[in-house]
Amino acid sequence: MITQFRDWEQNRHTYAKAWKEKTGGKVMGYFCTYVPEEILYAANILPVRILGSHEPHDVTEAHIFGMFCPFCRDCLAQGLKGKYNYLDGVMISQSCLHIRQAYTSWIKHVPIDFSYYLPMPNNIQSTHAVKYLAGELAQFKVAVEKWIGKELTDEDIKHGIEIMNENRGLMQQLYSYKKNENPLISGEETMEVAISEQMVDKREHTPVLKELIDKIAGGAGSKNNGTRLMVLGSEDDDIAFIRMVESVGATVVTDDHCVGTRYFWNNVENNDDYLEAIARRYCERPACPSKDWIERSRIPHILSLAKDFDVKGAIVIQQKFCDPHELDIPAIIKALNAIDVKTLFLEFDVTVPLGQFKIRVEAFLEMLQEDDLF
Amino acid sequence: MATQKYKTETLKCWNKAKEIRMNFYKKYVDAHDNGGLRWAGGAWSFGAIPAGLGNDIFPITGEPYGASIAFNKEFSLRCLEATERKGYARDLCSYMRSYWGSIILDEFLFGGKFPKPDFMWQDHICCSHAKWYQVANELEGGGIPTYSIDVAVGPYQDVTDNKIDYIVNQMHDGITWLEKITGRRYNDELLIEAVNQECRATSLWAEICALNKGIPAALDEKSMYSLYVLGTLEKHSKVVADFYAELLDEMKYRVENQIAATPNERCRLMSDTQPPWGFLNVFRYLEQFGAVSVGSLYTFGLIGVWEDKPDGSWGPRETPQQKGIEIKTRDQALRILTDWNLSKPEWQHFYSPHIKSDMMIRIAKEWHLDGIMLHYNRGCEGLSLGIAENRLALIEAGYPVMTFEGNMGDEREFDEAKTMSRIDSFMETLGMKNIV
Numbered sequence: 001m002i003t004q005f006r007d008w009e010q011n012r013h014t015y016a017k018a019w020k021e022k023t024g025g026k027v028m029g030y031f032c033t034y035v036p037e038e039i040l041y042a043a044n045i046l047p048v049r050i051l052g053s054h055e056p057h058d059v060t061e062a063h064i065f066g067m068f069c070p071f072c073r074d075c076l077a078q079g080l081k082g083k084y085n086y087l088d089g090v091m092i093s094q095s096c097l098h099i100r101q102a103y104t105s106w107i108k109h110v111p112i113d114f115s116y117y118l119p120m121p122n123n124i125q126s127t128h129a130v131k132y133l134a135g136e137l138a139q140f141k142v143a144v145e146k147w148i149g150k151e152l153t154d155e156d157i158k159h160g161i162e163i164m165n166e167n168r169g170l171m172q173q174l175y176s177y178k179k180n181e182n183p184l185i186s187g188e189e190t191m192e193v194a195i196s197e198q199m200v201d202k203r204e205h206t207p208v209l210k211e212l213i214d215k216i217a218g219g220a221g222s223k224n225n226g227t228r229l230m231v232l233g234s235e236d237d238d239i240a241f242i243r244m245v246e247s248v249g250a251t252v253v254t255d256d257h258c259v260g261t262r263y264f265w266n267n268v269e270n271n272d273d274y275l276e277a278i279a280r281r282y283c284e285r286p287a288c289p290s291k292d293w294i295e296r297s298r299i300p301h302i303l304s305l306a307k308d309f310d311v312k313g314a315i316v317i318q319q320k321f322c323d324p325h326e327l328d329i330p331a332i333i334k335a336l337n338a339i340d341v342k343t344l345f346l347e348f349d350v351t352v353p354l355g356q357f358k359i360r361v362e363a364f365l366e367m368l369q370e371d372d373l374f
Numbered sequence: 375m376a377t378q379k380y381k382t383e384t385l386k387c388w389n390k391a392k393e394i395r396m397n398f399y400k401k402y403v404d405a406h407d408n409g410g411l412r413w414a415g416g417a418w419s420f421g422a423i424p425a426g427l428g429n430d431i432f433p434i435t436g437e438p439y440g441a442s443i444a445f446n447k448e449f450s451l452r453c454l455e456a457t458e459r460k461g462y463a464r465d466l467c468s469y470m471r472s473y474w475g476s477i478i479l480d481e482f483l484f485g486g487k488f489p490k491p492d493f494m495w496q497d498h499i500c501c502s503h504a505k506w507y508q509v510a511n512e513l514e515g516g517g518i519p520t521y522s523i524d525v526a527v528g529p530y531q532d533v534t535d536n537k538i539d540y541i542v543n544q545m546h547d548g549i550t551w552l553e554k555i556t557g558r559r560y561n562d563e564l565l566i567e568a569v570n571q572e573c574r575a576t577s578l579w580a581e582i583c584a585l586n587k588g589i590p591a592a593l594d595e596k597s598m599y600s601l602y603v604l605g606t607l608e609k610h611s612k613v614v615a616d617f618y619a620e621l622l623d624e625m626k627y628r629v630e631n632q633i634a635a636t637p638n639e640r641c642r643l644m645s646d647t648q649p650p651w652g653f654l655n656v657f658r659y660l661e662q663f664g665a666v667s668v669g670s671l672y673t674f675g676l677i678g679v680w681e682d683k684p685d686g687s688w689g690p691r692e693t694p695q696q697k698g699i700e701i702k703t704r705d706q707a708l709r710i711l712t713d714w715n716l717s718k719p720e721w722q723h724f725y726s727p728h729i730k731s732d733m734m735i736r737i738a739k740e741w742h743l744d745g746i747m748l749h750y751n752r753g754c755e756g757l758s759l760g761i762a763e764n765r766l767a768l769i770e771a772g773y774p775v776m777t778f779e780g781n782m783g784d785e786r787e788f789d790e791a792k793t794m795s796r797i798d799s800f801m802e803t804l805g806m807k808n809i810v
Contacts, residue, residue, distance in 0.1 A: 061762075063762050063766070064762055065761050065762050067750075067752045067755065094526060096501050097501050097756065097759050098755075100724075100725075100759070101759065101760060101763075104726055104727055104728070104760060104763065108763065117528065117725060117726075119527050119528040119537070119725075121540065122498055122524045122526050123498065123504075123522065126524065126543075126547070128539075128540055128544060128547070129524075129540075131540075132536060132537075132539070132540035135534075135536035135540075136536065139534070289505075290501045293498070293504040294504065294508055294520050294522055296508070321465050323465075323502055323755055324501050326463040326465070326466055327462075327466070327505040327509065328505075329461070329463075330460060330462060
C-alpha cells in the first residue's frame with residue numbers, strides 16, 4: 001500500500017536528481033519546516049527537506065561543538081559528504097539554534113548557488129508577527145525572483161498555495177482514519193508517507209496519497225490493533241524505531257513532530273494578500289517549542305491530539321541536547337499524566353539502541369495493559 | 375623569578391564597582407519596603423522600558439545572578455540538583471538552572487528567601503530566553519505577569535524598517551502591558567533618560583575596552599568581569615554610566631602611565647564565551663607565563679556597543695547625544711533603543727558564526743594578540759553557537775588556538791587539572807615558559 005512512498009523515502013536523492021533532469025528546475029534544500037514552500041512551488045523550485053542518515057559519521061566534530069543535537073550534526077554530515085550535491089540552493093527559516101549551525105556551516109563549506117536565512121519570528125503569539133513575517137516573505141520572494149530571473153505573479157503564489165494546501169489537506173484526511181479503532185495504516189507506514197511528502201514534488205505525491213486514502217476508505221489494509229500510542233517531541237524520522245515499537249504490540253496513531261502533524265496540521269486560508277495569508281499559516285501552525293511562549297499553546301494541542309486519537313500512552317522522544325524540547329518536556333509529561341495518559345521518555349541520538357529501547361517499550365506497554373485489566 | 379617589566383597598581387574604582395553590584399541586589403530585595411516594584415529578566419532585556427514606570431522599579435537579571443551562584447560552589451550544586459529533581463535536563467543553560475534552583479529552594483544567594491518579582495520582562499534571541507521566564511513563572515506557582523520581546527530579526531548588517539518595526543511594535547505593546555499590570559502611568563521622560571544612559575554606558579564600556587589595545591594591557595580579563603557585569607545588571611542606569619565614565623578616566627591614566635594589569639606581560643591572549651565562574655584562577659595561572667587575556671568578544675561586546683571608526687579601527691559607537699540627537703518622543707526612544715541593541719556585537723553570531731569570526735580576527739589584529747583560548751562552554755548554547763567554526767576561521771587567519779571544555783555555571787563539567795595541563799601545552803607552543 002505504501003510501496004511508492006517507501007521507495008521515495010529510501011531513494012530520496014535518486015528521486016531529486018531525476019526530478020531535476022526531467023524538469024530542468026532548481027532544487028532547494030531546507031532545514032526547517034517553517035520554510036514557506038508555497039513560494040518555492042510558485043517558482044517551480046523543488047523543496048527538499050535535509051534530514052540525517054541515521055548512520056555514524058566523523059565529519060562534523062570540527063564544525064559543530066558536541067553539545068549540540070545529533071540531528072543538526074547528522075544533517076550537516078550529509079552535506080559535507082556530498083549526499084546532497086544536486087542542490088541548487090539551501091535555506092533555513094529561523095527556529096532553534098541547533099539546526100541553524102548545520103545551515104551556517106553548510107553555506108561556508110559546501111559550494112552552493114543560492115542560500116537564504118529567513119528570520120521567521122519567534123514571538124508568534126504577538127499580534128505583530130504576521131505582518132512582520134509577511135514583510136520578510138516579500139523580501140524572500142524578491143530574492144527568489146532574482147535567482148530564477150522571473151517575477152512571481154499573484155497567480156504563481158496562489159498556485160503554490162493550492163499545491164501545498166491540497167497535500168496538507170490529504171494528510172489531515174489520512175490521519176483522520178487513524179482515529180478509527182484498529183486503523184488500517186500503521187505508524188511506520190504513516191511515517192513513510194509523511195517523510196516522503198517533505199522531499200517529493202507534491203504534484204506527484206498528492207495523487208498517490210489520494211489513491212492510498214481511497215484504499216483505506218474502501219477498507220483495504222490490515223488492521224493495526226496494538227496499544228494506541230502517540231509519539232511526540234524533537235525531530236523524529238527514525239522509521240526503524242517506530243517499526244520496533246509497533247513490533248512489540250503498539251500502534252502509533254498520532255504524533256506531534258515536525259516530520260508529522262506539525263508539518264501539515266493547518267492550511268493557508270483564503271486571503272487576497274497571499275503573502276500575509278502564508279505568514280498567518282506559519283505563525284498559527286502547531287508551534288515548535290522554540291516559539292511556544294509566553295503561553296504554552298503546545299500543551300492544549302497535544303492533549304487534544306491524545307483525546308481525539310484515543311491514545312493510551314505517549315512516547316516522548318528528545319534528540320540529545322535539544323534545548324527547546326527539554327524546556328517543554330517536564331510540563332508536557334505533567335499535563336499528559338494529569339489526563340491519565342502515561343508517558344515513556346527516550347533520548348535519541350543519530351543511532352538509537354533499539355535493543356535497550358525495545359525492553360523499555362515492552363515494559364511500558366505491559367504497564368499500560370495492566371491498566372486495562374484493572 | 376623574572377624582573378618586573380611594567381609597574382602595576384590596583385584599580386582605584388574597584389571597591390566602588392563591588393558596592394554598586396551589591397547595592398543592585400539590595401535595592402531589588404528592598405523594593406517593596408518603599409512601595410517600589412521588582413522585575414526579573416535577562417541581562418539583555420530592554421531595562422530602559424520598565425524604567426519609565428518610575429524611579430522605584432528595580433530589576434534582577436538572571437545571567438549575572440546565575441554567575442554569582444556558580445561562584446558559590448556549595449549553593450550552586452544544591453540549585454542545580456533541585457532543578458534536576460524537577461525533571462529539567464542537565465545540559466540546559468546553567469545560569470537558568472541555577473536561577474530556577476534558587477526559586478525551587480526558595481533561597482536567595484545573598485540571604486533570605488528568594489525575592490519574588492512583581493513581573494517578568496525578557497527579550498528573546500536564544501532558544502532559552504523567553505522559555506526561562508515561562509518556566510520560572512511556573513516554578514513560582516504561576517500568576518506572575520510575563521512579557522518577552524522577540525529580537526531575533528537577523529544580523530545588523532541586514533536590518534530593515536520591517537525588522538525595526540516588529541521590535542518597536544512589541545515594545546509599544548509592552549508599555550501598554552506594563553501600565554495595565556502595574557496600574558501605573560507611564561512616564562516617557564524617564565524612558566528617554568534611561569535610553570540615553572544606556573547608550574552612554576554601553577558606548578563608554580566599548581571605549582574602555584578599546585584602550586586595552588595598548589601594550590601593556592591596562593586591564594586583564596579577570597578584572598574586566600567584575601566591571602562589565604554592571605552593564606549586565608542595569609545598563610540603562612545613570613549610576614552605571616557614571617561609573618564607566620570614572621573608569622574610563624582611570625583607564626586613560628593607566629595607559630598614559632604604562633600601568634599594566636600583568637607586570638610581566640609578554641604574551642597577549644583573548645578568550646571566548648563566559649568563563650567557568652568557579653575557576654577564575656585559570657586567568658591567574660596564565661600570569662605565571664607572563665600571559666594576559668586582554669578581553670574577548672564576550673567581555674567587549676556582550677554589553678559594549680561598537681562601530682567602525684573613520685580610521686578603520688573598531689571603537690565605541692557614537693551615542694545619539696554625541697551626535698546631537700535629542701530624543702523627544704516615546705517612539706523615537708524605542709527606535710533608537712532597538713537600533714542600538716541590534717548592533718551589539720554579541721547578537722550577530724546568532725545568525726552567522728562567520729560574522730563573529732570576522733570580529734574575532736579583527737580583535738586579534740587590533741589588540742595585538744598572540745593566541746586565543748576558546749572556552750567550549752557547555753553551559754551556554756547561545757554563546758557557544760558556532761564556536762567550532764570560529765576556531766577554524768581563527769586558525770586559518772594564522773592564530774594559535776587552544777580550546778578547553780567546561781561550563782560557566784556547573785562545576786561538574788569542568789576539569790580544572792586537565793585545563794591547566796592544556797594551558798601548559800599551549801604556552802609551550804607559544805614559546806612561553808613559567809617565569810614565576
